[in-house]
Amino acid sequence: MVFRRFGERIVCYARRKSPWVLHLDTGGCNGCAIETFAVLTPRYDIERFGGLSKANPRHSDVLIISGAVTKKIESRLGRIYDQTPEPKVVLAVGSCAISKGVFHDSYNISGPLDRIMPVDVYVPGCPPKPEAILQGLIKALDVWREKYRI
Amino acid sequence: MKEEKKMEKVKEERVTYSLPIGPQHPMYVEAENLNVYLDGETIVDVDINVGYLHRGIEELMQRRNYLQNIYLSERICGICSGIHSMTYCQCIENLLDVNIPERAKYIRTMVLELERLHSHFLFLGVVGYEIGMDTAFMYAWKDREFSMDMLEQVSGNRVNYAMPTVGGVRRDVPNHIIPSMLKKLNHLEKRTEYYRKVFLRDRTIIARTRGLGILPKKDVERFSIVGPVARASGLKIDVRRDTPYLKYDDLDWKVIVEKAEDSQSRVMVKVLEIFQSIKILRQCLKKLPSLDREIKTKVPLVIPKAEAIAITEAPRGELVYYAMSNGTDRPERMRIRTPSFVNIIYSLPIILKEQQLADLPAIVASIDPCFSCTDRMTLIDTKSGEKKTVDETYLKKLGERRLK
Numbered sequence: 001m002v003f004r005r006f007g008e009r010i011v012c013y014a015r016r017k018s019p020w021v022l023h024l025d026t027g028g029c030n031g032c033a034i035e036t037f038a039v040l041t042p043r044y045d046i047e048r049f050g051g052l053s054k055a056n057p058r059h060s061d062v063l064i065i066s067g068a069v070t071k072k073i074e075s076r077l078g079r080i081y082d083q084t085p086e087p088k089v090v091l092a093v094g095s096c097a098i099s100k101g102v103f104h105d106s107y108n109i110s111g112p113l114d115r116i117m118p119v120d121v122y123v124p125g126c127p128p129k130p131e132a133i134l135q136g137l138i139k140a141l142d143v144w145r146e147k148y149r150i
Numbered sequence: 151m152k153e154e155k156k157m158e159k160v161k162e163e164r165v166t167y168s169l170p171i172g173p174q175h176p177m178y179v180e181a182e183n184l185n186v187y188l189d190g191e192t193i194v195d196v197d198i199n200v201g202y203l204h205r206g207i208e209e210l211m212q213r214r215n216y217l218q219n220i221y222l223s224e225r226i227c228g229i230c231s232g233i234h235s236m237t238y239c240q241c242i243e244n245l246l247d248v249n250i251p252e253r254a255k256y257i258r259t260m261v262l263e264l265e266r267l268h269s270h271f272l273f274l275g276v277v278g279y280e281i282g283m284d285t286a287f288m289y290a291w292k293d294r295e296f297s298m299d300m301l302e303q304v305s306g307n308r309v310n311y312a313m314p315t316v317g318g319v320r321r322d323v324p325n326h327i328i329p330s331m332l333k334k335l336n337h338l339e340k341r342t343e344y345y346r347k348v349f350l351r352d353r354t355i356i357a358r359t360r361g362l363g364i365l366p367k368k369d370v371e372r373f374s375i376v377g378p379v380a381r382a383s384g385l386k387i388d389v390r391r392d393t394p395y396l397k398y399d400d401l402d403w404k405v406i407v408e409k410a411e412d413s414q415s416r417v418m419v420k421v422l423e424i425f426q427s428i429k430i431l432r433q434c435l436k437k438l439p440s441l442d443r444e445i446k447t448k449v450p451l452v453i454p455k456a457e458a459i460a461i462t463e464a465p466r467g468e469l470v471y472y473a474m475s476n477g478t479d480r481p482e483r484m485r486i487r488t489p490s491f492v493n494i495i496y497s498l499p500i501i502l503k504e505q506q507l508a509d510l511p512a513i514v515a516s517i518d519p520c521f522s523c524t525d526r527m528t529l530i531d532t533k534s535g536e537k538k539t540v541d542e543t544y545l546k547k548l549g550e551r552r553l554k
């Protein structure tokens with residue numbers, strides 16, 4: 001029993017030091033998508049925190065989602081959320097994802113992100129700067145720690 | 151028609167399986183779905199399924215007033231946000247028939263060229279990324295940050311600059327930032343020289359781009375493909391030269407044309423255009439201090455009945471705005487035609503035919519797809535309540551019907 005706990009803790013520790021992120025644009029102007037992409041590149045460099053961009057939801061720990069959710073992508077989004085293994089955290093990047101932003105009264109938008117999936121960290125801005133997204137990611141790791149008592 | 155049926159039959163016989171790519175796929179940042187029909191490893195045909203990012207902006211524009219629409223039009227695309235809002239403003243200025251101050255014209259030209267710089271660097275990075283050459287991706291995006299810095303210096307924001315307003319620009323460019331901008335331009339020019347060498351000579355890049363994704367000139371003309379994609383197939387079109395707007399006819403620059411029609415020439419056009427943008431920017435910066443300080447003319451925001459159109463050259467090609475006013479402070483109708491739409495829908499099936507599946511990401515990246523302005527094609531049949539997304543074959547059919 002003791003050993004199992006110990007092993008688990010090592011796994012959790014390792015996980016916290018290497019968050020793999022999946023980014024998805026769900027119908028914004030893709031300004032947020034570009035800024036999230038910039039986080040991967042040398043000036044901001046997510047790899048300082050062990051992060052790596054992954055394309056497969058099954059491999060990732062952190063979901064970075066930007067953009068107001070359109071009707072067409074809603075079901076897909078649910079599926080991507082389900083495919084991501086626990087423990088996971090969700091980052092809502094940009095005013096679109098948080099509150100639908102400028103598109104709030106559009107006929108094809110089915111709602112802010114937190115109506116579709118639980119969101120852990122909100123990064124406001126239109127678009128937020130890459131530094132802000134990076135900080136959001138670090139916050140997400142803290143949330144993760146609290147949530148799963150790592 | 152007969153030919154199409156024959157093609158359909160050939161396709162059915164050959165296709166061994168179909169492979170859906172997307173909506174969530176490493177190949178692009180945005181959500182989009184391609185259905186690729188394969189014979190072994192060879193691509194026989196593709197279906198493009200767009201509409202995941204459709205936000206109904208044209209309809210939203212009719213519900214907001216002319217000032218609010220500036221910021222909405224900016225959020226059509228995060229990469230070309232400047233050109234969208236400036237074309238919108240230009241269109242409304244055409245409606246009102248007003249002239250904007252000289253200084254505002256120069257500032258607008260500057261922001262547009264800065265945007266072209268950042269968009270082209272972004273493109274170079276994405277091509278490197280799709281080829282599997284992460285070094286190129288990191289290098290290009292590192293240098294792109296310099297152009298983002300310049301945009302931030304000029305406008306205060308990195309992506310949605312909110313620079314233009316109807317009748318001029320909202321912020322002036324102070325003289326003291328000019329030397330530091332010139333320094334950054336020098337750095338970028340040096341780096342671009344390096345990229346030119348890399349994208350022309352590097353063995354990996356040649357293997358993945360040269361001779362692949364051929365887009366013949368006659369198809370470019372047939373489907374009216376625009377922008378750098380058309381210029382890479384030897385067609386000399388550029389709105390900046392053909393129907394000059396802002397200050398482009400006073401500045402010294404030239405249209406870049408490549409003849410090879412393949413992925414590599416599409417990359418090279420963009421690399422060489424970076425030089426031209428830098429050249430234009432230098433001229434603007436030199437001219438700015440000597441101009442009058444006025445940056446805005448006052449305009450009425452209730453517009454009598456009129457119609458107007460504005461055409462500009464976005465980083466990806468020709469952008470058209472049409473506006474119709476009805477005597478109130480809201481437009482009666484706005485219509486936007488974006489370059490990526492034609493470029494993606496028509497050129498993808500042509501350039502992907504008979505290529506290897508492994509080359510698909512690199513070829514798709516070479517036309518610089520950007521979907522956020524493309525997604526507008528959901529048809530709703532109001533009688534039966536049936537919804538369908540318009541695909542490429544349907545559009546082709548519509549086009550053929552028009553031609554007849």
Ligand code: SF4
Nearest residue numbers: 028029031032094096
């Ligand atoms: S929050 Fe702003 S920048 Fe981000 S996707 Fe929405 S409109 Fe674009």
